[in-house]
Structure formats: C-alpha cells, structure tokens
Amino acid sequence: MGGVGSTTIGLMSGTSTDGVDGVLVRWSADDRPEVLAHVQHAFDPALRAELLALNSPGENELHRAALAANALTEAYARTVDALLADSGVAGAEVQAVGAHGQTVRHRPGAFDGTGYTLQLNAPALLAERCGIDVVADFRSRDLAAGGQAAPLVPVVHRALFARPGRDIAVLNLGGIANLSLLHADGRLSGFDTGPANVLMDLWIERTRGLPYDADGAWAAQGKVLPTLLADALCEPYFAAPAPKSTGRDLFHADWLERLLARHPGVAAADVQSTLCELTVRSVAQALAASMPSAAELLVCGGGALNGELMRRLGAALPAVTVLSTAGRGLPPLQVEAVAFAWLARAHLSRVAGNEPAVTGARGARVLGALYPA
Missing domain, CATH: 3.30.420.40 (ATPase, nucleotide binding domain)
Incomplete structure (x- = not known):
C-alpha cells in the first residue's frame, strides 16, 4: 500500500x-x-x-x-x-x-x-x-x-500487531473501550465494550475538580461496591450482540446520575473504584465471550497509563498476558x-x-x- x-x-x-x-x-x-x-x-x-x-x-x-x-x-x-x-x-x-x-x-x-x-x-x-x-x-x-x-481501528491493529497462529486481542482504552480480536486463523472481529475512562473522568472532575484519576490512585483508595457494580452491569448495551458501538450518547453524566440515584450515600472514592471495576469487568466478560483463547491483551490509549486499571485487568484475566502496546514497539x-x-x-x-x-x-x-x- x-x-x-x-x-x-x-x-x-x-x-x-x-x-x-x-x-x-x-x-x-x-x-x-x-x-x-x-x-x-x-x-x-x-x-x-x-x-x-x-x-x-x-x-x-x-x-x-x-x-x-x-x-x-x-x-x-x-x-x-x-x-x-x-x-x-x-x-x-x-x-x-x-x-x-x-x-x-x-x-x-x-x-x-x-x-x-x-x-x-x-x-x-x-x-x-x-x-x-x-x-x-x-x-x-x-x-x-x-x-x-466504529470501531475502525481493528483493521490497523491487525496490520500492526497480528501474529500468525496466535489469538491476540488489542484493547484501546480511551473514553470508550474497544476490542480488536486478531484470530489465529486470520479472521478479524471487534466492537466497543463500553466505557473506559469516560465515567471515571466525569466523576473525578465533578467531585474533585481533576480532569482524570492519575495512575488510578483515587480508585485504588476506594473499594468496589458489589451492588453498584451489578446494577451498572445491567446496562443492556453490555449484553447486546456485535456489531455494536457506543459513546457519550449513552455513557454520559445523566447515565451516571441515574445509577447513583439508586444507591444513595455511597462514598465518592468507592464510586471511583467501582467505575474502574466496571471498565475491567465489562472488558473481561467481553473477551471471555468472544476470544476465550486469547494469549495476549495489548492495551493502548490513555487507560494503558492507569496503573490501577492495568493491575485489575491482569487480575481479572489471569490466563492472559496483559501488557501495553509499548511492549510490542508502539507507545x-x-x-x-x-x-x-x-x-x-x-x-x-x-x-x-x-x-x-x-x-x-x-x-x-x-x-x-x-x-x-
């Protein structure tokens, strides 16, 4: 080309x-x-x-x-x-x-x-x-x-990161998370999994006046609230079949406010921790359902710099090598x-x-x- x-x-x-x-x-x-x-x-x-x-x-x-x-x-x-x-x-x-x-x-x-x-x-x-x-x-x-x-990047992820004979997933963590599934037989699939940083950024800006949670430090201080997480995961988008894509049209401040209105009195740091876990859980469930044999998950986007998010992804996917795309030559x-x-x-x-x-x-x-x- x-x-x-x-x-x-x-x-x-x-x-x-x-x-x-x-x-x-x-x-x-x-x-x-x-x-x-x-x-x-x-x-x-x-x-x-x-x-x-x-x-x-x-x-x-x-x-x-x-x-x-x-x-x-x-x-x-x-x-x-x-x-x-x-x-x-x-x-x-x-x-x-x-x-x-x-x-x-x-x-x-x-x-x-x-x-x-x-x-x-x-x-x-x-x-x-x-x-x-x-x-x-x-x-x-x-x-x-x-x-x-959308997403359009899976075609490029295949050109950059595919390895014959290996199932490799590429995860872009921007405002929204999207998976590119590079199948060992050369097939390509992918879709938006849901929110990546968008809800976490909204919450920390609203409550602490910061544009983002640097390294996930605030999320690490809180605890995951199981009932809040389960409620968030009831969003129908997560169970919808591919092809699918999403954005701020769905995952926006009103969506978060409606969710939190059903769980009054929760601590702000616990909300941040739970929103981080929502990103992790929605990605892990999507990968398990669509490419259970993935050998590697290569992560790009701003979320790859969030140490807490990356740590949790690794814990949620113990059989998968989770690493930044920097490990494959591209920051x-x-x-x-x-x-x-x-x-x-x-x-x-x-x-x-x-x-x-x-x-x-x-x-x-x-x-x-x-x-x-």
Whole structure:
C-alpha cells in the first residue's frame, strides 16, 4: 500500500476530549510504521468545555458547532506544524494528513434506519493552513453501507500487531473501550465494550475538580461496591450482540446520575473504584465471550497509563498476558493517531479501511474524503 518510504500524518482527538495526539509516520514497504515525531496538544479549557457541551442538545448548536470545528482545526494545524518542526520533515514530503475530527454524536442505525455519526472538523481549512492534502470524514462511508462506523481501528491493529497462529486481542482504552480480536486463523472481529475512562473522568472532575484519576490512585483508595457494580452491569448495551458501538450518547453524566440515584450515600472514592471495576469487568466478560483463547491483551490509549486499571485487568484475566502496546514497539498514546495515518494512506491507495465483520457494513469500502492542498 503506497510507496516505500511514504509519509503521512495522523491526528486523533478521542472521546476523552482531552486534546490532540499527532504522529508523523514513515511507512516501510511491508506497512511497518516508523514514528518520526509525536506531539500532544491539550485542548484550551474553553474549547474542551464547548466540545463536551455539544455532545448534548443545546441552544444555537449549528453556529456553535461550526465555530468549535474551526477552533479544533486550528489546534490540528498547530499540531501539524509542531510535527514538521520536530521531525525536520518538510510539508512537501508528506502525502496526506489523516484528520479524524471530534465525535460529538454517534447514533448509527437510529431514527431512520441509517442514523448518523458526527465528527466536528474543518478539513478544507486544515488543507489551507497546512498546504498538505487532508483526508477526513472516515466514518460516514461505512455508515452509509449499513455499518456502525466504529470501531475502525481493528483493521490497523491487525496490520500492526497480528501474529500468525496466535489469538491476540488489542484493547484501546480511551473514553470508550474497544476490542480488536486478531484470530489465529486470520479472521478479524471487534466492537466497543463500553466505557473506559469516560465515567471515571466525569466523576473525578465533578467531585474533585481533576480532569482524570492519575495512575488510578483515587480508585485504588476506594473499594468496589458489589451492588453498584451489578446494577451498572445491567446496562443492556453490555449484553447486546456485535456489531455494536457506543459513546457519550449513552455513557454520559445523566447515565451516571441515574445509577447513583439508586444507591444513595455511597462514598465518592468507592464510586471511583467501582467505575474502574466496571471498565475491567465489562472488558473481561467481553473477551471471555468472544476470544476465550486469547494469549495476549495489548492495551493502548490513555487507560494503558492507569496503573490501577492495568493491575485489575491482569487480575481479572489471569490466563492472559496483559501488557501495553509499548511492549510490542508502539507507545500506547501513539496507536490511534498512527491508525489514522494508516487510514489516510489507505484512502490514497484506494484500499478498504473498514472490516465488515467488525462494523456490520455490507462490504469493504474505501474510507474518507480527500481535500487537496
């Protein structure tokens, strides 16, 4: 796919809504990535607040969403500039920027049978700012073909981490958790398992004013509340069959408030500990049901840096080797951005970027739309 030494940029801002991860990647002839630069830019607090607010209905949404998309794109452009400066690579050497955008609504199949998935972005503006071809709008074609439009990363996880003859699972722990199941016989499956960090981040921000629970230290101080955990696991999404995907449309502040209203008087640290366990238990149950013979669980995303979460995953899956993707050559905070660098390259080569067995689409499709420089 693509030429030897081709270079693309991947930009990802995920459900955690904490900022932009960008990578500049040079690809080998056998599709192996060499990350020449990695940049993280935190969102300005006002932009983060607006992106989070746009996940719910509100006044003057179209105007606010358009301006938020412009502001997000300026953050993307600064990330591209930093990647080029850090790597010493000229913009003219980059074939394309893969820019995911910020998901604010995700309702595949809902309402009219097609539904929608909405990623705020202004890719034409990004092409103007950077002078590099931009590939964006990766999800809408899979949705148009009857798919969930998510998760998209399993195809890339297979290219990066599959080993013939071994059942390997890759777990992305962003705001939402998704599993990629790389079967020993070459088959690929995967789905969103449920919340990863989204509920934990909501709770610690609400109760302690912190954006996230660093290393899971607060969760480690609390205790798991069995009745609260059992109630949370009654959410029908967990038992729904794949293909399936989810986001803040389901796992949001109101969902958490309704849950806690049924369990008055619980200690805040115990809630955090139980929400951590909800992520662990929902992942472990999904893996046991869909790939009981998994030899390894490779973890990426911000949750891979949460020591308490990783410790609990290992305890819940004693027969599985649980390790960060860093142990397989790619740091966990780079994986999703590398995925969109890969998908941009796939678009240019007219290579399908979805997997119908994962998303439920009617067939393989080339994903994204091109905005020439």
